[in-house]
Amino acid sequence: MSFMKKTIALVLTAAILTASVFSGCSGSGSSANSGTKSVGSTGTAAVDWPKKSVSLTVPASAGGGTDVQVRLLATAWNKSISNPSVVTNYDSIAVGIQTVSDAKNDGYTLLTTHSGFFCNYITGTLDVNPLTDLTTIACMNDMGTQCLIASTKAPYNTFTEMVEYSKSHQVTAAVSTNGASQFMMDLVQQETGAKFNYKESGTETEKLTNLAGGFIDVGVCTLDHAISYEKAGKVKVLGSFCADGKHVDESLGNSFKSFQDMGYKNIFWGTYMLVMGPKDMDPNLVEAINASLKGVVNDSDYKTGIEKQGGTVQWMSVKDSQAEVKKEFETIVKLAKASNCYVQG
Numbered sequence: 001m002s003f004m005k006k007t008i009a010l011v012l013t014a015a016i017l018t019a020s021v022f023s024g025c026s027g028s029g030s031s032a033n034s035g036t037k038s039v040g041s042t043g044t045a046a047v048d049w050p051k052k053s054v055s056l057t058v059p060a061s062a063g064g065g066t067d068v069q070v071r072l073l074a075t076a077w078n079k080s081i082s083n084p085s086v087v088t089n090y091d092s093i094a095v096g097i098q099t100v101s102d103a104k105n106d107g108y109t110l111l112t113t114h115s116g117f118f119c120n121y122i123t124g125t126l127d128v129n130p131l132t133d134l135t136t137i138a139c140m141n142d143m144g145t146q147c148l149i150a151s152t153k154a155p156y157n158t159f160t161e162m163v164e165y166s167k168s169h170q171v172t173a174a175v176s177t178n179g180a181s182q183f184m185m186d187l188v189q190q191e192t193g194a195k196f197n198y199k200e201s202g203t204e205t206e207k208l209t210n211l212a213g214g215f216i217d218v219g220v221c222t223l224d225h226a227i228s229y230e231k232a233g234k235v236k237v238l239g240s241f242c243a244d245g246k247h248v249d250e251s252l253g254n255s256f257k258s259f260q261d262m263g264y265k266n267i268f269w270g271t272y273m274l275v276m277g278p279k280d281m282d283p284n285l286v287e288a289i290n291a292s293l294k295g296v297v298n299d300s301d302y303k304t305g306i307e308k309q310g311g312t313v314q315w316m317s318v319k320d321s322q323a324e325v326k327k328e329f330e331t332i333v334k335l336a337k338a339s340n341c342y343v344q345g
Helices: 003-022 065-077 093-102 117-122 159-166 180-192 204-212 223-231 283-298 300-308 318-338
Strands: 054-058 085-089 109-114 134-142 146-151 172-175 197-200 218-222 235-241 272-278
Touching: 054 065, 054 093, 065 085, 065 109, 065 134, 065 218, 065 272, 065 283, 065 300, 093 109, 093 117, 093 134, 093 272, 117 318, 134 283, 134 318, 146 180, 146 204, 146 223, 159 235, 172 180, 172 204, 180 218, 204 218, 204 223, 204 235, 218 223, 223 235, 272 283, 272 318, 283 300, 283 318
Parallel strands: 054 085, 054 109, 172 197, 172 218
Antiparallel strands: 109 272, 134 272, 146 218, 146 235
């Protein structure tokens, strides 16, 4: 990987991690339930929405961590709205996000993904500006724990052993180029001196298949996939990327410990689920959609599913959500400019 690409990745890793520290600080953890099929809230003009099914656009492949969490959200949400939401996947981040940006702003085509795509825009690999080309509706659950896993054929069994081995031997890491997984692996290199040879990973399913087959050495996956694949004897777990200060259930064993709990205070990762729409949406409609999501935090299946992936359910008001998104975006822009990685925004 070129020096400039690595620099961009490291800077944006720090940006996302710094921004995520601010996340979940306001309006979170609401326990109110909408309790009705109609949409609206006190002080908000009544909006007759939805009159038809809502398309939840996911700029990620089916079966991955983002897709799983969106489907949990959709299932819970469908219990309280009059017409069901339908998940639509796009393998291309750019195509998926552009689709929402180009859609009618009537609330029937929404973007559901985490805030990592801000980096794509700021560094020039995405044309859609999150602040001006989209409307922030809600900031929902954190995306949960990600685990660093290794092939069972690897000659190391712990994170420390892997780091030391990589300094004198080639270790191939599966990543999504310029995506969150590359940022996490760059962070490991920065903090430990480990050295990786990056290989495009494809979908999470493809990554897991290649790891289980011994075709690549290490990679990052969701907590639930790490648990199931380790139990089946297909991978080794070397540690966990948690949000700053969070921990993994001790019953999973030492191999699942967060890197912070292993003593690496600067190796942590946290992103949050966003619900967004096209630009210039009617403020009353935005408030109504946001209000309809409030009761999701009380759904037991949703809560169990998110916690299974190491996440925490939450809901933020429109005001708090938009402030959070702006703060995170500005933090990334500032750091990108400081390191000459900035292109736009």
